Amino acid sequence: MxxxxxxxxxxxxxxxxxxxxxxxxxxxxxxxxxxxxxxxxxxxxxxxxxxxxxxxxxxxxxxxxxxxxxxxxxxxxxxxxxxxxxxxxxxxxxxxxxxxxxxxxxxxxxxxxxxxxxxxxxxxxxxxxxxxxxxxxxxxxxxxxxxxxxxxxxxxxxxxxxxxxxxxxxxxxxxxxxxxxxxxxxxxxxxxxxxxxxxxxxxxxxxxxxxxxxxxxxxxxxxxxxxxxxxxxxDFIGQGVFLDARLISPNAVETEVGIIEGDRAYPWPPGTAVEVLLRPDDIVPDSDSKLTAEVVNKAFKGATILYTLRLPTGNRVLSLFPSHDDHPLGAQVGISINADHLISFQKTKVLAV
Missing domain, CATH: 3.40.50.300 (P-loop containing nucleotide triphosphate hydrolases)
Structure with missing residues (x-):
């Protein structure tokens, strides 16, 4: 054109x-x-x-x-x-x-x-x-x-x-x-x-x-x-949280919330330190999951509730729940990771002074 x-x-x-x-x-x-x-x-x-x-x-x-x-x-x-x-x-x-x-x-x-x-x-x-x-x-x-x-x-x-x-x-x-x-x-x-x-x-x-x-x-x-x-x-687009991870194959990383496999392949060697971006729609409610997190904040969005969740390690992530799935602050909720579209970046090395 x-x-x-x-x-x-x-x-x-x-x-x-x-x-x-x-x-x-x-x-x-x-x-x-x-x-x-x-x-x-x-x-x-x-x-x-x-x-x-x-x-x-x-x-x-x-x-x-x-x-x-x-x-x-x-x-x-x-x-x-x-x-x-x-x-x-x-x-x-x-x-x-x-x-x-x-x-x-x-x-x-x-x-x-x-x-x-x-x-x-x-x-x-x-x-x-x-x-x-x-x-x-x-x-x-x-x-x-x-x-x-x-x-x-x-x-x-x-x-x-x-x-x-x-x-x-x-x-x-x-x-x-x-x-x-x-x-x-x-x-x-x-x-x-x-x-x-x-x-x-x-x-x-x-x-x-x-x-x-x-x-x-x-x-x-x-x-x-x-x-x-x-x-x-x-980081600028949308909402999300970066978690430290380790590349274990071109399309899989090991994180504190388990192994995440995606549909993108990365060229770095296994063992490379990376950061994985998890957006609120990557973390879904799952009452049967062994992975639980504590509700530390919540924002009602109408059709959804945006929860800020504290993982067992202390790190925080964001998650969108249906608005009828209402939990009080301090509650433990089951979650699972649904991040097929894996977004990872090689972690910048910090040189010792």
Whole structure:
């Protein structure tokens, strides 16, 4: 499939310090991608570089087969034809909703701007709101207006910088899914910057995990969860606990909770010290099991309860039980390990000083 956007080994610097280094990825038409990472990892700088607000010190950015950024050259943001949705919505308080949407449509008649605004308001589920002003709207409604404005000139790519971070959790999740549906229906590609993995997984076809200005893994949400490229990605994505273990065959490890066999083969020799990642869904309730653990914490999740369990060794693990399987703190519960998809990492050796 044709590539819409390419970042090729880009580097961005602030005061001679590289904040984005050797970073590359491609976006195809209609793809929804997310840059996910902790504050300061460089994800917003990447978005600003794509938009044309940050110069490159190395590499290039190619949009529609045209180089738009390279060292010494940055095509102006307004000439890139991109849509943008900001964290603070950036709506003009003195313009009504139709005026805010139409602001992006320079050169069109007042009647045409109104027609497009009405059409987009229906698309984002706010039909009849054209005459309202930003202060009359909720946060979620303002974000929909910001999206409608970004869609107004029919861009092939929209950039979104933490667009839902000012909203409460339930609204953020619901609006994220609605935005995904709208973009997919319109066939418009998007890049979302976020620190929220649930948001990234709900919206993104592809997700890039960033750390210290680099992408550690660019992959589907499924693969990031089940096939993490390194320990940081494994620890950053989802919930889980690492237990020390010893490799006894390419696809089996010996742990304090017994031998675990999986469907992945590792190249290290038998006896290698490893760490095994056990996620809450890998540890299942089993009343007939000889392996028991003490309930030290619990969090009701509706359909499930997330238990923190203390193993006989003192180490703690997480486990999801059905919500009707309710146990008090201090109770001993039977568990078994169901971790066919074995995720292990060679343990880093600590050298003696």
């Amino acid at each position: 044709k590539t819409l956007l390419s970042l090729n080994n880009i580097e961005c610097r602030y005061h001679d310090t590289a904040v984005v280094k050797d970073l590359s990825f491609n976006i195809r038409p209609g793809m929804l991608a997310c840059l996910l990472g902790q504050s300061g990892c460089g994800k917003t700088t990447v978005l600003r570089a794509i938009a044309g607000f940050e110069p490159l010190h190395h590499g290039e950015i190619v949009l529609h087969d045209q180089v738009v950024s390279r060292p010494g050259f940055t095509l102006a943001p307004e000439k890139r034809g991109l849509g943008m949705v900001f964290q603070d919505y950036a709506l003009f308080p003195h313009l009504d909703v139709a005026g805010n949407i139409g602001f992006a449509l320079s050169g069109k008649s007042r009647h045409e701007k109104r027609r497009i605004a009405e059409e987009l308001l229906e698309t984002v589920g706010l039909k009849g709101y054209a005459g309202r002003y930003p202060h009359e709207l909720s946060g979620g409604q303002q974000q929909r207006i910001a999206l409608a404005r970004a869609l107004a000139h029919r861009p092939d790519l929209i950039l979104m910088d933490e667009p839902f971070s000012n909203l409460d959790v339930d609204l953020r999740e619901r609006l994220g899914l609605e935005v995904r549906d709208i973009l997919k229906q319109q066939g418009i590609a998007a890049i979302l910057v976020t620190h929220d993995q649930h948001e990234a997984f709900a919206l993104g076809d592809m997700v890039g995990i960033m750390k210290h200005g680099r992408i550690l893994q660019w992959d589907t949400p499924f693969n990031l969860y089940h096939e993490p490229a390194d320990r940081f990605v494994a």
